[in-house]
Amino acid sequence: MQISLRVNGEQVVVDDVKARSTLLDVLRDQLNLKGAKKGCEGEGCGACTVIVDSRPVYSCMYPALAASGRSVLTVEGLEVGGQLDRVQREFIDRWAFQCGYCTPGFIMALEALVREADSNPGKFKEVYGGNIRDIVKDALTGHICRCTGYEPIVETALLILSEKGLD
Amino acid sequence: MPFNIQSLEHYYTPRTVEEACSLLSSNQDFIPIAGGSAIYIFSAKGLLQDIRGFVSLSSLGLNGIHGSDAYIELGAMVTHQELLESRLDKPSVLSEALLAIPKEVRSVGTVGGQLCTCFPNFDLNVALLALDAEIMVTGGDQVRREGIEKFFRGVLEPDLRPGEIVTGIKVPRKRGLLSGYSKAALTAHGFSLISVGVALEVNRGFFEGARVAVGGALNTSPVRLKGVEDALRGHPVTRETIVEASESALSEGALNVGTDNKASSEYKRRLASVLIKRTILRVVGL
Numbered sequence: 001m002q003i004s005l006r007v008n009g010e011q012v013v014v015d016d017v018k019a020r021s022t023l024l025d026v027l028r029d030q031l032n033l034k035g036a037k038k039g040c041e042g043e044g045c046g047a048c049t050v051i052v053d054s055r056p057v058y059s060c061m062y063p064a065l066a067a068s069g070r071s072v073l074t075v076e077g078l079e080v081g082g083q084l085d086r087v088q089r090e091f092i093d094r095w096a097f098q099c100g101y102c103t104p105g106f107i108m109a110l111e112a113l114v115r116e117a118d119s120n121p122g123k124f125k126e127v128y129g130g131n132i133r134d135i136v137k138d139a140l141t142g143h144i145c146r147c148t149g150y151e152p153i154v155e156t157a158l159l160i161l162s163e164k165g166l167d
Numbered sequence: 168m169p170f171n172i173q174s175l176e177h178y179y180t181p182r183t184v185e186e187a188c189s190l191l192s193s194n195q196d197f198i199p200i201a202g203g204s205a206i207y208i209f210s211a212k213g214l215l216q217d218i219r220g221f222v223s224l225s226s227l228g229l230n231g232i233h234g235s236d237a238y239i240e241l242g243a244m245v246t247h248q249e250l251l252e253s254r255l256d257k258p259s260v261l262s263e264a265l266l267a268i269p270k271e272v273r274s275v276g277t278v279g280g281q282l283c284t285c286f287p288n289f290d291l292n293v294a295l296l297a298l299d300a301e302i303m304v305t306g307g308d309q310v311r312r313e314g315i316e317k318f319f320r321g322v323l324e325p326d327l328r329p330g331e332i333v334t335g336i337k338v339p340r341k342r343g344l345l346s347g348y349s350k351a352a353l354t355a356h357g358f359s360l361i362s363v364g365v366a367l368e369v370n371r372g373f374f375e376g377a378r379v380a381v382g383g384a385l386n387t388s389p390v391r392l393k394g395v396e397d398a399l400r401g402h403p404v405t406r407e408t409i410v411e412a413s414e415s416a417l418s419e420g421a422l423n424v425g426t427d428n429k430a431s432s433e434y435k436r437r438l439a440s441v442l443i444k445r446t447i448l449r450v451v452g453l
């Protein structure tokens with residue numbers, strides 16, 4: 001089967017998508033985007049996280065055919081004109097990764113949260129109760145870092161959100 | 168292998184409920200797919216080897232969220248995150264249970280998909296049992312309305328006949344309802360070992376209505392603990408009443424739990440009793 005979707009801002013058509021293919025299969029094997037990783041396959045490690053229509057999803061369990069007509073953002077799509085985006089730069093500056101395997105997933109989850117804050121700051125209080133540390137935990141809890149480098153990741157998230165007047 | 172559904176060949180996206188039901192009733196090896204997140208778990212566990220087709224429920228217009236004085240009405244395809252973000256005035260047990268689900272799963276998982284698993288360790292199931300939700304079921308023509316306890320026939324056994332799907336749910340609203348949810352799990356975003364949802368009505372210092380639902384690593388779908396409810400109803404809202412009522416969760420017949428690699432049955436019963444006590448004390452403000 002064929003699907004047509006937006007990936008990192010570009011409209012693409014992918015042929016030969018199987019009923020059982022996942023979005024992760026299509027991204028890695030057919031579109032050669034290797035940023036999203038295959039980690040646990042179903043337990044919730046978060047390494048495969050991408051953004052679909054502004055929400056973070058586990059692409060390893062997202063049916064590829066369900067992505068037809070949608071807009072997908074992967075870690076490769078964050079860079080603009082050779083410039084890494086804010087979340088990526090902050091991850092580097094603050095050493096918020098060790099082996100790096102989980103990093104694209106964490107970055108996309110945080111990216112989704114930052115965009116959520118930008119699009120509707122009032123929502124944070126209404127939906128999540130307003131305590132920024134809890135909101136960050138909620139956004140990142142579906143991610144595992146086997147090097148256990150959680151502290152700098154959480155600190156990076158708190159820093160970026162506090163600059164938006166959320167703390 | 169991702170999506171270990173080796174035999175899967177078809178993926179249909181019908182436009183009407185009738186069409187979806189007729190595809191399902193004429194093909195025994197087709198199943199509905201909503202968010203697909205639980206299907207993925209079944210598949211990874213080898214439970215879906217013989218499935219030949221998916222019937223996607225995404226284009227049937229089952230995503231309404233409505234509130235009236237009497238009911239909260241939700242389409243089966245409303246996702247956990249959409250419900251969380253909706254401006255409906257939601258009972259606390261509902262919001263707290265939704266927040267116990269990992270965010271990436273909330274983005275795709277649906278109300279109907281979760282209900283149809285009848286899994287005891289899925290949080291929304293427990294909250295909806297505490298809230299006495301009614302399930303709208305159709306085989307294409309008529310819609311029947313069924314209580315959640317009857318709907319939860321057993322784990323992976325919703326009360327659906329071949330070709331039937333859930334189109335939505337109705338959650339009765341009660342004025343002044345006091346409700347809350349607590350979950351104990353072994354990891355930050357793990358499935359619950361035990362979870363508790365309570366929905367209480369208090370009048371002049373007495374418990375007038377009480378629904379206490381328990382989920383977790385049970386051998387059954389989530390259950391109501393009628394012993395605990397009876398020990399609350401008609402009694403004064405005191406610490407003593409609550410402590411005594413929560414003790415009935417310890418009795419042998421109350422919960423059908425076994426010993427597994429994570430916890431013994433005694434431990435699960437004790438945990439249920441403690442969570443019931445704490446949740447009720449918290450929601451009544453003691």
Ligand SMILES: Cc1cc2nc3c(=O)[nH]c(=O)nc-3n(C[C@H](O)[C@H](O)[C@H](O)COP(=O)(O)OP(=O)(O)OC[C@H]3O[C@@H](n4cnc5c(N)ncnc54)[C@H](O)[C@@H]3O)c2cc1C
Nearest residue numbers: 044201202203204205206276277279280281283289290333
């Ligand atoms: C990594 C991970 C972690 C999770 N952690 C939690 C957690 O902490 N707490 C929690 O509560 N849940 C958790 N879940 C479970 C998640 O909430 C459920 O998978 C989700 O609610 C199911 O909804 P879905 O729309 O994806 O269902 P699907 O997977 O699409 O469907 C589930 C089942 O229901 C059937 N079905 C779906 N919709 C209908 C319908 N309308 N009518 C008839 N049949 C239907 C399908 O055929 C299938 O058998 C987790 C899941 C994953 C993958």
